[in-house]
Amino acid sequence: MKLNIDGLLVYFPYEYIYPEQYLYMLELKRSIDAKGHCALEMPSGTGKTISLLSLIMAYMRAYPLHITKLIYCSRTVPELEKVVEELRYLVNYYEKETGEYPNILGLALSSRKNLCINPQVTQDHEGRTIDGRCHELTVSFVRQRHKTDPSIPICRFYEDFDALGREIPLPAGVYGLDDLKDYGTKKGWCPYFLARYALSHANIVVYSYYYLLDPKIAEMVSKELSKTSVVVFDEAHNIDNVCIESMSVKMTRKTLDKCSQNIDRLDKHIQRIKEHDAEQLKEEYHRLVEGLRDANVARETDVVLANPVVPDEILQEAVPGNIRTAEHFLGFMKRFVEYLKTRLRVHHMVSESPPSFLKDCFQKVCIERKPLRFCAERLRSLLRTLQLTDIQDMSALTLVSNFATLVSTYAKGFVLIIEPFDDRTPTISNPILYLSCMDASIAIKPVFDRFQTVVITSGTLSPLDMYPKILDFRPVTMASFTMTLARTCLCPMIVSKGNDQVAMTSKFETREDVAVIRNYGNLLVDMSAVVPDGIACFFTSYIYMETIVASWYEQGIIDQIQKHKLLFIETQDAAETSLALLNYQKACENGRGAVLLSVARGKVSEGIDFDHHFGRAVIMFGVPYVYTQSRILKARLEYLRDNYQIRENDFLTFDAMRHAAQCVGRVLRGKTDYGIMVFADKRFARADKRNKIPRWIQEHLTDNLCNLSIDEAVQVGKRFLRLMAQPFSRDDQLGHSLLTLEQLQSEEMQKKLASKMQYV
């Protein structure tokens, strides 16, 4: 249908529309008009992606100068592919309606692992080795050598692309990962570099967070994207953690040992080169003296990882004298690595700020801050000069040099932690050095500064006001949309006690209590007897789940569960879990029904949907607080308190509740779907937790559902399921939770919609 969104003609590829989709587009339009950022929460399964794409596409067509590009960031590969498919659907609709294929180039980009078509390279499934192999075949000096010595292997796909691919732009259309591969195979061009090249002139780009947030990758890939772009971070409830990860480094003693080996190897290499061809090194030196930061002009294939700090912080000056020659630089690194090794030899936990680390470093080994800042770039320049092919071997040294640059660049917002051993095994020495970013805004700041509109959106983004705080930005609009429902197809409830009135909670003091564990078990047994098909359960941590499963086994609860359903359990191995999931779905599919035990914050809770019969109920056992004893977390909490006035408890609760909401939200993926959501912890009923549940769930969590015993919960669930089993047709929805164009345009509906909005 053709919609009029605040004066903009929007092609929406369906005959009907949900009211919240209309509102969502309205809000989005306003923030794009204002050239500002926004945070929007809309329940999962209400067609968020298609609303986003429809509106921005319409905007791009109407005002091609105002917005030139849409950068759509999502978290996982399947999600990227979903977005591409939605886009394809939309573009096809445009073609049908307007009679011509819109001149739009949509493109997905992923790592080489998902795009490479060179059979020699893809033999390995490991992403890093594929990157390494690709580098070996495509780096510029290898190609140079190949010209004189054809026996040196190169990648013919890249060669063909380099020869022809740049002249012929990718024809308009929507290219997912597989489409790119097909196109690449047809033309004989490398899909990865083709996609990276096409990025600059594509209208819609779909890729993962890291391509924009991690400076090491963003510098390489997303440097030339125009400022008049709209950036969308979908599933953004976890975005602060991605930001932090992008800027953090972790080292073990093994890393440092490997690093020493790397330095030795480079040393030998330099000696050898000196004997044969000293010119090369001299030339590099002269260039560095001349003030060029990079000795060579890097080509796209040469860079593996760019500078780890955000562009604003990179010094625009020449490399300091004491690390200009190759030997000096290696000596410098050797000293630095030795220093790090001594630091790792501690017997107690150390937590310090970067300035104090630098001071100590200067006192002990006389290494100043300035040359450290150049480490990453200097190493890159050296590696290129030495023409080493197997860059992947040098990963340890690269890591240390990145660490050096990071620690010397940022005085604030980072913390350095050295843990000499694992908390639970204090006798085994396993020192780890963390340089952890504590301020999520550092990594995302360039994005907010550079692009005119950044949209932060997710199904669960409550409480909304927390995000602008931790990401440090000023949104022009923030809105939370609820789901208009013709029938209440979700049934949230808080189960706070067992039938024996023992409080149900995963509080640290009582979580090992037999009564609590048994009550959790009874809840699951009773639910599995009532609920058809699939039940997904989430625990607060893997270790907790393991102990519970073990004691359930002893108490015979597992046997009782098995009487009703098959049981599958997430493990810490991803492949094993995938298999369990597959069988779980099979069991739901063939009618036996199954229970999946899984972990909040785990891979399942973040990436797998339990739509329709794959999840008729979800049970959240306990409040999924993050592991609070972690030193990194403690440092971050302190930092947030001091700099952003966020109280520790507020942040912890916020973090726990967003994960709980995320887990629970997995069960409902649309208005025709239905599911029970059980929060099994009495603490959920407290106001500070309950208020942080997303509005679309909170709305249905009435007071009478907040303090149930197991029996009561089962009764409520039974009644709900009986209701849901009644036939439900479109006519029931129409005019209320589903609108035709006429209904949408009617005046009273417009009024009703206007009153529905809740601004934060």
Add this chain to the structure above:
Amino acid sequence: MSKLSEEVLLIVNHVRQKKTDGTLYLMGERLAWMVQSKNTFSISHMYADIKAQKISPDSKDKVQLQIVMHDGSANTFHFNCSGGRSAQIRDRDSVKELLQQLLPKFKKKISSALEEKNRLLQENPELFQLYKDLVVSGVISPDEFWLSHTHRFTSGNKSTEGQVVGVSPAFLADIKPQTDGCNGLKYNLTADIIESIFKTYPMVRKKHAEYVPHEMTESEFWTRFFQSHYFHRDRTILGTKDIFTDCAKNDEKEMKDEIEKRISDPLLDLTRCADNSVDEGYRGINEDSRRSSNTTNQSIIRRFNHHSTMVLRACEAKSKPAADSSKSEESNGVTVLSNGQHSLPNGVVASTSKNDIKEPPQKKARIKEKLELEDLCTLKNEKVVNLRLGRIERYLHGPTPATISKYTTSEKVIEANQLVAEEIHKWVPDLSQVLLCGNAIGVLGELSPGGALMQGTTNQQLHQMVPQAVQDEVRQQYNALCELLRHFWSCFPVASKFLEEKVVKMRSTLEKFQLAKLNPLKDKLGQNHYHINLTGHMEDMLIAAYNKFDAWKAKKMTKR
């Protein structure tokens, strides 16, 4: 009585029955006992008739085995061999174990047959009524009744064959251990549970075949099983002594293989989910890196996953062969195209026959399916299978004959058309055998309601005249009589002695029926003063049958 051809499985001497010494024989289908001095079996029981066996407790000094029949009677055998108590017990146990294996086979047959009959009767009220009228009232014997209904019986049987009975995931939990008072546990295994175990864990079945009875007895095997990790999930695998050790290893290997196969569903593969190929050193800062160190707990979890997977597979196993065969056909699809003489002569290959390497279309379909907001679309478009035509023209025109056919020119076609048109124009119907219009209308009038010929028909009224209860009763009796008459008439021609007997019996049965059922009915109807004879037809039928019988008898007499 003694059939020599029968297979004798076990002979036990010195078995007393009612204080008489004798020999116990266990044969292929029955159990028999012979008095020492005689040559014929004085006791013989089909296994199917045996309900259960009981053995005397160890505390009793006599070593006995009791056979309980379905009809409630029982026979007790006393093992009395001279080798002392242990030898007696050994004898007894050998009989017991053999019986244990044999009885379930026969029991299943009988109980399933009974169940089937019961089901049939319950599902079919008419049949049930018939059964009540004929069998319960003693008109014919149940065997005879079922004999004539075997067709239903077998057809019903066939339909149940298609569905495989699954395995309950909690079958191991159903085995409730009981303490035997002195530091021991007793597990009761039923045939069903054993079947479940075998179905779920094919390795155990293999082991069972390997070890029982060559190396250990049945009970020893199961004792070991209950000690193994299969039953105690939290037990780590002990030394190599345990026969199930390599089972565990095999299971683990199986799981590993399965994992390595990689999952084809892109939405489920967590290993391919994440999109970053940066060094580990840069990631995982926020993740809860605490790993559990409790290996028993880990193995419990793994075993639960394995168990559920195996249970799931147990019910798939039966349906798999079908799928496999279709798969092999698919892979043939490619060759079909080239030689063109298979079930798909047109060279049509459905797009499902694409091989597994090309997953994208499947993947795309899967993603699309996930994305679709079905309530927003107008019409649910039907799912269609794409046709991929090897040769389009063959599909459009069908197989063309090898010889070149002569094409007719358009003039010829037009000419033929004209000819047909002319023929039709000239056609005059030949109506020599037809009534005149007036007569036809007259007859029609007579036959319409109210016409002269429609006077006697009281069909409509009869319906209303006779109350429902009477109607039902008459119908019932009619059905029963028909059934009996069917039996009666099926005896002709009387070719064998058996049929002869039957026909005589049927004749008396019919008489019995007339006396016991029909006449009372007639009297009852008479009391109601219906002016129509409702039982007339039944009587006619009976008379016809009697006449037939008399004629047959007379003929037989003259023959003699």
